[in-house]
Amino acid sequence: xxxxxxxxxxxxxxxxxxxxxxxxxxxxxxxxxxxxxxxxxxxxxxxxxxxxxxxxxxxxxxxxxxxxxxxxxxxxxxxxxxxxxxxxxxxxxxxxxxxxxxxxxxxxxxxxxxxxxxxxxxxxxxxxxxxxxxxxxxxxxxxxxxxxxxxxxxxxxxxxxxxxxxxxxxxxxxxxxxxxxxxxxxxxxxxxxxxxxxxxxxxxxxx
Amino acid sequence: xxxxxxxxxxxxxxxxxxxxxxxxxxxxxxxxxxxxxxxxxxxxxxxxxxxxxxxxxxxxxxxxxxxxxxxxxxxxxxxxxxxxxxxxxxxxxxxxxxxxxxxxxxxxxxxxxxxxxxxxxxxxxxxxxxxxxxxxxxxxxxxxxxxxxxxxxxxxxxxxxxxxxxxxxxxxxxxxxxxxxxxxxxxxxxxxxxxxxxxxxxxxxxxxxxxxxxxxxxxxxxx
Numbered sequence: 168x169x170x171x172x173x174x175x176x177x178x179x180x181x182x183x184x185x186x187x188x189x190x191x192x193x194x195x196x197x198x199x200x201x202x203x204x205x206x207x208x209x210x211x212x213x214x215x216x217x218x219x220x221x222x223x224x225x226x227x228x229x230x231x232x233x234x235x236x237x238x239x240x241x242x243x244x245x246x247x248x249x250x251x252x253x254x255x256x257x258x259x260x261x262x263x264x265x266x267x268x269x270x271x272x273x274x275x276x277x278x279x280x281x282x283x284x285x286x287x288x289x290x291x292x293x294x295x296x297x298x299x300x301x302x303x304x305x306x307x308x309x310x311x312x313x314x315x316x317x318x319x320x321x322x323x324x325x326x327x328x329x330x331x332x333x334x335x336x337x338x339x340x341x342x343x344x345x346x347x348x349x350x351x352x353x354x355x356x357x358x359x360x361x362x363x364x365x366x367x368x369x370x371x372x373x374x
Numbered sequence: 375x376x377x378x379x380x381x382x383x384x385x386x387x388x389x390x391x392x393x394x395x396x397x398x399x400x401x402x403x404x405x406x407x408x409x410x411x412x413x414x415x416x417x418x419x420x421x422x423x424x425x426x427x428x429x430x431x432x433x434x435x436x437x438x439x440x441x442x443x444x445x446x447x448x449x450x451x452x453x454x455x456x457x458x459x460x461x462x463x464x465x466x467x468x469x470x471x472x473x474x475x476x477x478x479x480x481x482x483x484x485x486x487x488x489x490x491x492x493x494x495x496x497x498x499x500x501x502x503x504x505x506x507x508x509x510x511x512x513x514x515x516x517x518x519x520x521x522x523x524x525x526x527x528x529x530x531x532x533x534x535x536x537x538x539x540x541x542x543x544x545x546x547x548x549x550x551x552x553x554x555x556x557x558x559x560x561x562x563x564x565x566x567x568x569x570x571x572x573x574x575x576x577x578x579x580x581x582x583x584x585x586x587x588x589x590x591x592x593x594x595x596x597x
Contacts, residue, residue, distance in 0.1 A: 253545050286573060288552040288559050289544065352545040356560040368565035 191330045198242075199230075199325040202270070202318070205241035205261065206234035210248025212275040212308040219311040229318050238264040243321070245314075246300075249277035249284060250291040252357050256349045262298045263346040268338040270325075272317050273300040276307045283307070296361035298347055377490040378429065380408055386427070391419045399496060409480070409494035414509055417497055418535070421514040424483060424493065432483035432493055435515035438522060440529035441478040442502070442555045448473065475502045477531050481511060481518065499531060502554075510536035528553035 177187055208216055219226050226232055235241045238261045250258060262271070273294055276282030284290035294300065301324060302317045309317075328336035337343045347365070350357040361368075378386075384396045387410075394416040399409045412420045424432045447470050454467045477499045484491030499506045510533035512519045522533045523542040530551035533539055541548065550557055561576065563569070569577040 253543070286559075288557070292562070292565075352547040354547060354549045356562065360560075360562050 194330060195326050195328060198268070199322040201230045201233075202243045202321065202325075203233045203235050203241050204231055204243040204245050205238055205265065206236050207261070208247045209250060209254065210275075210277065212247035212278070215308045215311055216245055216247045216274065216314060219314045224311040224315060226315065226318065229315065229322065231318055238262075239266065241265050242268065243270045243272065244298075245272045245274055246278040246294045247274040248308075249282070250294050251289050252291055253289070253352075255291045255294070255297060255357060256352070258294060259297045259347055259349045263349070267345050268336065269345075270301045270321055271298055272302045272304065272314075272321065274304045274314060274317070275309055276305060279303050279305065291357070293366075296366040297350060299365055377485075377488070377493075380410060380493075383424075383430070383493065384410065387420055387423055390423050390427075391416050394420055396420070407492070407494055409496050411496045411498065414497055417509045417511065418514060421481075421495070421511050424495070425514055430493070431485045431487040432491065434484045434486050434491075435481055435511070435517050436484050436492070437480075437482040438511075438518045438525065439480050440525040440531060440553065441480060442529060442553065443473075443475050443478060444502075444555050445475040446473050447471065476500065477502055477506050477529055479508055479522070479525055479531060481515075483515075502530075506530055507532045507534055509534050510539075512536050527551075530554065 171189065172187055180187055208214075218224060220232060220234065231243070238244075242265075244258075244262055244265065246258065262269070271294075273279050277284060277290065278294050281287070281290050281292040285292055291297075302320050304313050304317045306313055330336070330339065338345065344364075347362060350359060350362075352358075380398050384398060387396055388394055395413045397411040399411050401408050424430055450469050450471065451466050452469070453464050455462055456465050457463075458465070479497050481495050482492040483495065484493075497508045499508055506529075508531055510518070510522055512522055512533070513535060519537065520542060522536055523539060525531050526533060526536075526539055527541040527543050528551060540546065544552070552559070563573065563577040563579075566573060566577040
């Protein structure tokens with residue numbers, strides 16, 4: 168907006184009762200202030216998420232209080248807690264069932280990387296192996312303030328998304344996938360162990 | 375009212391259940407919680423006696439868990455007096471005893487009626503392979519159902535007489551028993567930012583060799 172109209176002129180007009188905006192700004196303003204999260208929790212991080220939704224921290228101030236019990240009505244998936252390998256296919260399936268545009272917050276050490284259970288036999292080493300993640304929150308568990316910060320970061324991201332042009336948001340590109348393959352239960356591990364389109368292990372060189 | 379000692383329980387059980395054979399496994403640790411090793415054939419009858427006996431009334435099985443014992447050799451050194459070259463000398467004699475591995479199920483029993491417990495009972499399988507079977511105590515203690523499923527899932531003990539023996543934590547397609555001491559986890563150590571100990575050894579197999587040093591590592595911060 169700022170590149171199309173002079174900021175001083177805009178505030179002068181606003182003082183006279185005229186509000187100048189763009190379709191994109193209005194559309195993103197509406198989207199970012201009514202993010203409905205999917206109502207599910209996996210471990211202790213979910214307790215912090217519940218605290219965030221309750222009166223003391225009150226995520227309703229940011230328009231995110233309507234936790235939906237159905238993925239069909241949700242905009243945001245907060246992966247709050249340890250993702251076991253038995254649970255991971257169900258998480259991917261829930262993500263696939265959410266309509267576009269959809270966003271993912273990976274909350275806590277376990278959802279990011281497996282956390283303290285990284286070397287365990289039953290814990291996924293990060294949900295970003297199967298679904299794309301928008302905001303990561305470190306912590307074990309992260310405090311409600313951290314979740315609110317992540318929520319505001321997500322609002323900032325939504326606000327900056329373009330609706331047209333080459334740099335438009337991914338969900339508006341018909342070539343971008345909105346569903347991802349659900350891993351199968353293998354004899355020793357999930358198959359495949361990661362989606363290679365989403366996750367490539369960083370190359371570490373060590374002597 | 376204090377509970378009778380394990381010796382008294384053993385004597386009474388062996389009198390009440392004909393053919394039952396019970397060993398007392400001492401626990402020399404600080405807990406001092408010795409346990410009763412019951413034979414598999416009479417396990418259900420023994421458990422029923424422990425539950426229904428009016429003095430014991432162990433009506434609550436609070437916990438059932440598994441233990442994996444690998445094959446082990448125990449070395450014992452005994453000082454023996456022997457006559458060597460016509461002279462009596464004290465010589466250390468080392469004997470090795472081999473114990474084949476087995477799996478164990480341990481149950482902690484309490485009494486809600488008399489407010490006493492725990493009485494700990496154990497059962498042992500014949501081996502760690504195809505004879506890893508035990509009688510289920512679920513018909514006696516309903517609360518053991520899920521915990522016996524967990525022992526089956528993680529240790530691979532098959533419980534005869536269990537009403538619904540399936541995996542409970544791992545998925546049905548899983549083939550290993552992950553809590554066994556010789557379990558080897560799948561090798562997915564391609565990305566370990568801070569590996570250590572045996573994880574470091576495994577992770578090293580995935581690392582490429584360090585490139586030629588360019589001297590930058592010798593530069594130190596200037597004060």
